[in-house]
Amino acid sequence: MSADRLGQVERACADLAAHGEDVTFVTVSARANVPRVTLYRNPDLRAVVEEHRARSRDAQTLTGLSTELANLRLALEAVAERVRHHDETLRRLTKPGHPRAK
DSSP states (O other): OOHHHHHHHHHHHHHHHHTTOOOOHHHHHHHHTOOHHHHHHOHHHHHHHHHHHHHHHHTTSHHHHHHHHHHHHHHHHHHHHHHHHHHHHHHHHTSTTOTTOO
């Protein structure tokens, strides 16, 4: 699969959602000029379409917003853990007596 085709599908999905149109395999196929069977058979393209469909369907519901908030919270916790890990590594590296300490 080419990056161009993936980009076409991404843009088509985003454009459909931005204009309040349904994101379906038929509409994405027409907008991206990609055969519908390709959208179904290629796992990467199919995932893009399905993700945009779920987002557009759940965007205005309380459940959708709650799910998005939970996902964002998990992502933030993962980033915070990485920051803590890097901070600890930097402290060990700058500890007096460490070969790399200044």
